[in-house]
Amino acid sequence: MSGAGRLHGLREDLREGVGSYLRRALAWRWRLVDPARLWLLAALCLSLLPHLGRLPWLLILPAMLLLAWRLAFELRLARLPTRGLRWLLVGLALAATLGSYQTVLGRQAGVALLVIMLCLKLMEMQRPRDVAVVIGLNYFVVITVFLFDQSLLMGAYMLLVVILITTALVALSRPGSERPPWADLRYALVLLAQAAPLALLLFVLFPRIDGPLWHLPEEAAGASTGLSDSMSPGNISRLGDDDAVAFRVQFDGPLPPPGQRYWRALALTHFDGRRWSNPDSAPHQRPPARNLDLQVNGTAVDYTLTLEPHQRRWLFALDMPVSLPRQSSLSPDFELLAREPVASVQQYRLRSFPDYRLQAQQAPDAARYGQLPAAAAPRARLLAARLWAESADAADYVQRVLALFRQQPFYYTRRPPHLADDPVDGFLFDTRRGYCEHYASAFSVLMRAAGVPARVMTGYLGGETNPLGDYFMVRQSDAHAWVEVWLQGRGWVRVDPTAVIPPARVEVDARGADGLRIPGLDALAGSGWAQAVWRRAGFAWDNLNHYWNQWVVGYDRDSQATLLQALGLGDLDAQGLAAVLFTALGGVLGVLAWRVFRRGGLRRDPVALAYARFCAKLGRRGLARGPAEGAEQFSRRLRAARPDLAPQVILVTRLYQHLRYARHPPRDGLQRLQAAVRRFHP
Amino acid sequence: MSDDEKARLDAAMAAAGEVILGKPQEIRLALACLLARGHLLIEDLPGVGKTTLAHTLAAVLGLQFQRIQFTSDLLPADILGVAVYDQESGRFHFQPGPIFAQLILADEVNRATPKAQSALLEAMEEQQVSLEGETRPLPRPFFVIATQNPSCQIGTFPLPESQLDRFTMRLSLGYPDPRAERALLAGVSRRQMLEGLAPLLDAPSLLALQARVDRVHAAEALIDYLQALIAFSRQSPHFVHGLSPRGGLALLQSARAWALLGGRDHVTPEDVQAVLPHVVVHRLQPAAEGMGGEELVGLLQSVPIP
Numbered sequence: 001m002s003g004a005g006r007l008h009g010l011r012e013d014l015r016e017g018v019g020s021y022l023r024r025a026l027a028w029r030w031r032l033v034d035p036a037r038l039w040l041l042a043a044l045c046l047s048l049l050p051h052l053g054r055l056p057w058l059l060i061l062p063a064m065l066l067l068a069w070r071l072a073f074e075l076r077l078a079r080l081p082t083r084g085l086r087w088l089l090v091g092l093a094l095a096a097t098l099g100s101y102q103t104v105l106g107r108q109a110g111v112a113l114l115v116i117m118l119c120l121k122l123m124e125m126q127r128p129r130d131v132a133v134v135i136g137l138n139y140f141v142v143i144t145v146f147l148f149d150q151s152l153l154m155g156a157y158m159l160l161v162v163i164l165i166t167t168a169l170v171a172l173s174r175p176g177s178e179r180p181p182w183a184d185l186r187y188a189l190v191l192l193a194q195a196a197p198l199a200l201l202l203f204v205l206f207p208r209i210d211g212p213l214w215h216l217p218e219e220a221a222g223a224s225t226g227l228s229d230s231m232s233p234g235n236i237s238r239l240g241d242d243d244a245v246a247f248r249v250q251f252d253g254p255l256p257p258p259g260q261r262y263w264r265a266l267a268l269t270h271f272d273g274r275r276w277s278n279p280d281s282a283p284h285q286r287p288p289a290r291n292l293d294l295q296v297n298g299t300a301v302d303y304t305l306t307l308e309p310h311q312r313r314w315l316f317a318l319d320m321p322v323s324l325p326r327q328s329s330l331s332p333d334f335e336l337l338a339r340e341p342v343a344s345v346q347q348y349r350l351r352s353f354p355d356y357r358l359q360a361q362q363a364p365d366a367a368r369y370g371q372l373p374a375a376a377a378p379r380a381r382l383l384a385a386r387l388w389a390e391s392a393d394a395a396d397y398v399q400r401v402l403a404l405f406r407q408q409p410f411y412y413t414r415r416p417p418h419l420a421d422d423p424v425d426g427f428l429f430d431t432r433r434g435y436c437e438h439y440a441s442a443f444s445v446l447m448r449a450a451g452v453p454a455r456v457m458t459g460y461l462g463g464e465t466n467p468l469g470d471y472f473m474v475r476q477s478d479a480h481a482w483v484e485v486w487l488q489g490r491g492w493v494r495v496d497p498t499a500v501i502p503p504a505r506v507e508v509d510a511r512g513a514d515g516l517r518i519p520g521l522d523a524l525a526g527s528g529w530a531q532a533v534w535r536r537a538g539f540a541w542d543n544l545n546h547y548w549n550q551w552v553v554g555y556d557r558d559s560q561a562t563l564l565q566a567l568g569l570g571d572l573d574a575q576g577l578a579a580v581l582f583t584a585l586g587g588v589l590g591v592l593a594w595r596v597f598r599r600g601g602l603r604r605d606p607v608a609l610a611y612a613r614f615c616a617k618l619g620r621r622g623l624a625r626g627p628a629e630g631a632e633q634f635s636r637r638l639r640a641a642r643p644d645l646a647p648q649v650i651l652v653t654r655l656y657q658h659l660r661y662a663r664h665p666p667r668d669g670l671q672r673l674q675a676a677v678r679r680f681h682p
Numbered sequence: 683m684s685d686d687e688k689a690r691l692d693a694a695m696a697a698a699g700e701v702i703l704g705k706p707q708e709i710r711l712a713l714a715c716l717l718a719r720g721h722l723l724i725e726d727l728p729g730v731g732k733t734t735l736a737h738t739l740a741a742v743l744g745l746q747f748q749r750i751q752f753t754s755d756l757l758p759a760d761i762l763g764v765a766v767y768d769q770e771s772g773r774f775h776f777q778p779g780p781i782f783a784q785l786i787l788a789d790e791v792n793r794a795t796p797k798a799q800s801a802l803l804e805a806m807e808e809q810q811v812s813l814e815g816e817t818r819p820l821p822r823p824f825f826v827i828a829t830q831n832p833s834c835q836i837g838t839f840p841l842p843e844s845q846l847d848r849f850t851m852r853l854s855l856g857y858p859d860p861r862a863e864r865a866l867l868a869g870v871s872r873r874q875m876l877e878g879l880a881p882l883l884d885a886p887s888l889l890a891l892q893a894r895v896d897r898v899h900a901a902e903a904l905i906d907y908l909q910a911l912i913a914f915s916r917q918s919p920h921f922v923h924g925l926s927p928r929g930g931l932a933l934l935q936s937a938r939a940w941a942l943l944g945g946r947d948h949v950t951p952e953d954v955q956a957v958l959p960h961v962v963v964h965r966l967q968p969a970a971e972g973m974g975g976e977e978l979v980g981l982l983q984s985v986p987i988p
Binding site: 605608627628629630631632633657658660661662663 | 899901903904947948949950951952955983984985986987988
């Protein structure tokens with residue numbers, strides 16, 4: 001045998017030997033592990049899973065190592081660190097947290113610290129008391145997960161984790177391993193099921209407060225989704241692929257016609273040649289509007305909007321809102337702005353009038369709404385000058401520009417060519433292929449070049465009804481940009497230059513027309529049963545999410561007030577509500593506790609319960625059983641006192657004694673006992 | 683338990699009842715104690731039939747019988763046996779003492795010195811005799827009935843509590859009631875009756891019955907009751923000490939035997955209550971002076987059945 005071959009053989013032997021050693025070692029070691037700790041480790045791993053993506057590797061790796069260490073200890077394969085090493089580890093963990101976040105406070109850093117310290121606590125978990133502490137902290141970890149994600153899926157997952165933690169708690173309080181492991185699981189499920197009504201009661205009745213429970217400073221820096229606070233070529237079309245729901249709407253009355261489903265968000269007034277933005281910088285610094293001149297006609301549209309968290313301050317409303325949600329304000333450009341970034345699902349009621357006149361009386365600030373960078377779009381300026389010269393007035397000019405888009409070979413596409421130099425001129429004269437932001441930008445520039453006040457509006461257009469849920473859903477892919485121009489005597493008028501492109505010049509890409517929600521074009525959507533089933537499943541899932549958002553996440557003070565009104569408790573304030581709630585809870589728990597104490601424990605055995613009922617019936621006839629009186633002895637006494645009852649007494653006593661004390665009680669004995677007790681009328 | 687065994691047990695108890703008049707309960711308890719693999723202590727005045735009871739039981743159960751009269755000069759060798767030098771063979775050879783029998787009557791056990799007492803008690807506990815480096819098993823079944831005279835304590839060595847605990851049950855026979863007494867006075871001599879008794883059981887069937895006692899079912903609910911009783915004895919201020927684990931086991935095993943004698947394959951709280959006074963009272967020490975066994979039992983009998 002060659003040297004290499006021998007080495008190979010040796011390695012094989014070693015591998016086999018190690019493998020079988022591990023198998024044998026683990027086989028008996030698993031049996032040593034305290035089930036409570038095993039449940040706890042499993043629950044801990046699963047509860048940390050959602051945090052993994054949020055934590056830096058500097059903390060994830062140690063956390064996983066510590067968990068593995070603990071498991072190895074439980075399997076008697078490793079020792080726990082000494083006190084000195086533990087202190088060192090705590091110091092390192094603190095340093096790693098500080099190094100990653102520069103703080104140990106706040107949502108991200110706080111959770112990271114909690115996670116790593118909890119894993120370190122495993123290194124000194126010795127007595128049942130320590131296990132109980134870790135179990136309590138694990139429940140807290142579950143809460144922290146909801147600081148980041150309150151979706152239905154996460155809720156279901158965390159319910160699973162809570163079941164596991166509770167199982168660990170049950171196993172901890174019932175030491176010994178004679179039970180099958182699922183006995184504790186079943187016990188935990190029963191406990192949680194019993195706690196569910198209480199939790200529901202607390203959820204519904206516990207006084208709600210406005211806004212988030214605590215202020216989370218980093219939230220503004222958190223990943224935001226959806227629209228951004230500025231618009232440049234390409235940043236709305238990137239949303240075209242995003243099927244995520246931006247918000248859901250329930251209309252009180254009929255749906256507004258498709259042409260009026262413009263959900264306004266931001267007005268962009270400043271153009272730098274490429275990018276549209278708002279010169280008032282951050283939205284929350286914009287001054288609230290004063291003396292808004294809005295006249296409305298026609299019928300109002302009332303609706304409830306359930307907004308997915310997007311970490312921004314703006315809210316969405318159908319043109320034009322006349323009411324304000326709580327904790328929000330209206331900017332001079334008619335943007336709805338929340339006081340805090342939307343970090344969790346929010347629900348608000350709105351009233352809008354599709355027929356409106358906005359600031360018809362007073363001409364807007366020409367410097368603000370006519371601003372153009374000096375060097376921007378020279379060719380567009382020339383075009384504007386020519387068209388303006390041909391126009392009778394501003395309204396005519398708007399029509400002429402729209403006619404230009406309609407008649408010239410302008411194409412609507414989600415994959416527009418890249419525009420290097422001057423995006424407006426490049427789009428208008430060279431490529432002529434663009435997404436809504438190209439049209440809105442070019443149109444606004446043409447308006448401003450001719451002296452017509454204009455602003456770019458961003459928001460969403462359209463949406464679709466969920467046929468399974470009677471609500472309307474608006475997706476990120478419905479993001480849109482359009483223009484508002486100010487016309488003498490009519491005020492701000494919405495103009496959507498994209499809408500004038502004839503369908504023939506709309507490019508449908510591989511995904512169908514999903515990316516495009518121009519009114520009337522939905523018919524282009526693909527067909528086929530698989531797609532239909534997929535769509536339907538999507539609707540069903542969204543419907544579920546909608547109810548989750550509406551009734552669980554979006555259950556706020558308003559919803560609570562409505563519900564309390566319906567229950568006839570509308571007059572209660574928060575204190576009154578809390579008082580009622582805790583009085584009721586205390587009363588119920590007090591009665592339960594009294595019953596438990598009086599009986600010296602819960603009597604759950606149905607056999608004992610049936611016999612107790614039998615004794616209670618006799619007790620009412622003055623034939624009470626002494627607490628220490630055996631059933632047979634009691635039976636003899638009864639037969640002496642009431643010979644007429646003898647057959648029934650003998651039957652009940654025999655069944656009871658057999659069911660309670662015999663090795664193999666009769667199979668239908670319990671039913672017979674219960675029936676006999678029911679029929680027993682002394 | 684087969685009907686045949688039950689019939690033979692009942693017959694044995696009935697036959698013993700013919701001789702020991704008016705004491706069916708005590709006969710039954712003694713038999714239960716035997717079936718529970720325990721030993722019996724009878725504490726009573728002389729002449730109430732302690733010896734007759736032992737004789738009768740040995741006769742109807744078909745067991746070898748030995749009586750050891752304990753006196754103050756009794757030596758352990760008088761109980762266990764002795765090695766005798768055989769001059770013919772030139773070797774020591776073991777001469778078994780009276781303990782090598784299936785049913786022993788240790789009469790007036792408190793008259794002997796503690797040394798002799800402990801020889802008996804050790805043999806009872808170990809079921810074997812160790813002498814001069816050799817271990818000799820005792821016959822099976824092995825059942826000791828020890829008697830004590832409670833009133834005449836001069837020159838005696840009463841068994842300490844620790845040794846009382848070795849006896850599964852303690853009985854007292856008491857005077858017969860007038861009717862039984864009359865029958866006793868009018869009837870033939872007990873000694874004659876004893877000679878006429880035919881064995882109704884034998885050692886193998888008794889061993890089988892002892893094994894059957896182990897299989898009598900004690901349900902969770904019954905264990906709960908036993909634990910309530912034990913916990914009460916340990917927590918109650920009326921007792922100096924609570925029941926020992928051996929006491930608890932003896933109570934359960936006696937209740938099992940009692941259930942078997944009643945023809946059942948499971949224990950009920952009534953079984954426990956029936957044997958309770960005889961199993962428990964000699965193991966408990968009342969905290970208050972002058973508290974009798976009756977009151978003590980009354981306390982325990984008032985523990986609620988869960």
